[in-house]
Amino acid sequence: MNDWPLWEVFVRARRGLSHQHVGSLHAPDAQMALRNARDIYTRRSEGVSIWVVPASEITASSPDEKDAFFDPAGDKTYRHPTFYNIPDEVQHL
Amino acid sequence: MSSLTALDARTRYVLGLGDDALIMSHRLGEWITRAPQLEEDVALANLGLDLLGQARALLTHAGALEGAGRDEDALAYRRDERDFLNLQIVEIPNGDFAVTTARALAFSAYQFELYTRLAESSDETLAAIAAKAVKEVAYHRDHATQWTLRLGDGTEEGHRRMQAGLAVVWPYVDEIFEPDPNTAAAVHDGVAVDVTVMYEPWRQYVHGVIDEATLAVPEASFRATGGRQGIHTESMGYLLAEMQHLHRAHPGATW
Numbered sequence: 001m002n003d004w005p006l007w008e009v010f011v012r013a014r015r016g017l018s019h020q021h022v023g024s025l026h027a028p029d030a031q032m033a034l035r036n037a038r039d040i041y042t043r044r045s046e047g048v049s050i051w052v053v054p055a056s057e058i059t060a061s062s063p064d065e066k067d068a069f070f071d072p073a074g075d076k077t078y079r080h081p082t083f084y085n086i087p088d089e090v091q092h093l
Numbered sequence: 094m095s096s097l098t099a100l101d102a103r104t105r106y107v108l109g110l111g112d113d114a115l116i117m118s119h120r121l122g123e124w125i126t127r128a129p130q131l132e133e134d135v136a137l138a139n140l141g142l143d144l145l146g147q148a149r150a151l152l153t154h155a156g157a158l159e160g161a162g163r164d165e166d167a168l169a170y171r172r173d174e175r176d177f178l179n180l181q182i183v184e185i186p187n188g189d190f191a192v193t194t195a196r197a198l199a200f201s202a203y204q205f206e207l208y209t210r211l212a213e214s215s216d217e218t219l220a221a222i223a224a225k226a227v228k229e230v231a232y233h234r235d236h237a238t239q240w241t242l243r244l245g246d247g248t249e250e251g252h253r254r255m256q257a258g259l260a261v262v263w264p265y266v267d268e269i270f271e272p273d274p275n276t277a278a279a280v281h282d283g284v285a286v287d288v289t290v291m292y293e294p295w296r297q298y299v300h301g302v303i304d305e306a307t308l309a310v311p312e313a314s315f316r317a318t319g320g321r322q323g324i325h326t327e328s329m330g331y332l333l334a335e336m337q338h339l340h341r342a343h344p345g346a347t348w
Contacts, residue, residue: 004130025132026130026131026132028243029243031239032239032243035136035235035236035239036132036133036135036136038232039132039135039136039139040132040135043139
C-alpha cells in the first residue's frame with residue numbers, strides 16, 4: 001500500500017510558540033493524518049497542537065534558483081538592525 | 094486446581110480488568126512489523142502500550158489487595174490459563190485488520206463506558222487508574238471508529254471485510270455485559286461498575302458507528318461466555334505460551 005498521499009506535519013510545542021515542521025507521514029486523508037501525526041510525533045509530549053498539510057500543496061523554492069533567490073541578500077549587512085545605538089534607558093528591547 | 098476460589102470479590106474484579114488490558118495489549122503487540130502501513134504499525138503499538146500501562150497498574154493493585162506477595166509480573170507471567178479472568182473477546186486471534194478493528198471498536202467503546210464510571214469508584218486506587226485510563230481509551234475508541242468508517246464506507250473490498258470482521262467478533266460481545274456473580278459484592282460496595290448499565294450507552298455509540306459506516310449490526314452466530322470464570326478459547330493457551338515463555342525460562346530476568 002504505497003498509494004496513500006504524503007503529508008507534512010507541523011507541531012506547536014507550547015502555547016505562544018509557532019508551529020514547527022517536524023517531518024512527514026502517509027495517511028489516507030486529513031483526519032487520519034492528524035491521528036498518525038499524534039502517534040508518531042507527539043508520543044513524548046512534544047506538542048499541544050498539530051497541523052497537517054498535503055505535501056503536494058506545498059510550493060517549494062528550487063535548489064537551482066538558490067543563487068538568484070538567496071545570494072543577493074548575503075552582502076547587505078545594512079539590513080540587519082545592528083547600526084543603531086540603543087539608549088541605556090530603553091529596557092525590554 | 095485454580096487458586097482463585099479464595100479471592101474476594103474486589104480482588105477478583107480488579108484482576109479481571111487487569112487481565113482484559115493485558116491480553117488485549119498482547120494481541121495489539123502482535124501487529125508490530127505486520128500492520129498494513131508503517132504509520133498504523135506505530136499507532137497499534139501505542140494503543141497496546143496504553144493498555145499495558147493499565148494492566149500493570151491494575152495487576153499491581155490486585156496483587157496488593159490479595160496480600161499474598163504477588164506483584165504484577167507474578168500475576169502476568171506465573172498464572173495458568175484457568176487463573177486468567179479476562180473476557181474472551183480480547184483473546185480471540187487478530188484475524189485481518191478488519192477483525193482487529195471490529196474487536197477494537199466493541200472493546201474500546203466498552204472500556205470507555207467502564208472507566209468513565211469507574212473513576213467514581215469507592216476504591217480510590219481504582220478510581221485514579223480509571224481517571225487516567227479514560228483519556229487513553231477515548232483515543233482508542235476514536236481510532237477504531239475512524240477505521241470502521243473508512244473500511245465500511247470505502248471500497249467494496251473494505252466493506253466486505255469489515256462486515257465479516259464484525260461477524261467474527263459479535264459472538265463475544267454479550268459476555269462483556271454479563272453480570273459476574275463472583276464480583277457482585279464489589280458492585281454492591283460501590284467498588285465495581287454494574288455492567289448492565291453500560292450496555293445501552295455502548296449500544297448507542299457502537300451501533301451508531303456501524304450505521305454511519307453503512308454496515309449492518311450482525312446477528313451473533315453463538316454466544317461466548319465464561320472468561321470471568323477462567324474458561325477460555327482454544328487460542329488462549331497459545332497466547333500465554335508466547336507471552337510467558339521468556340519469564341518462565343529465565344525467572345526474574347530483567348533488561
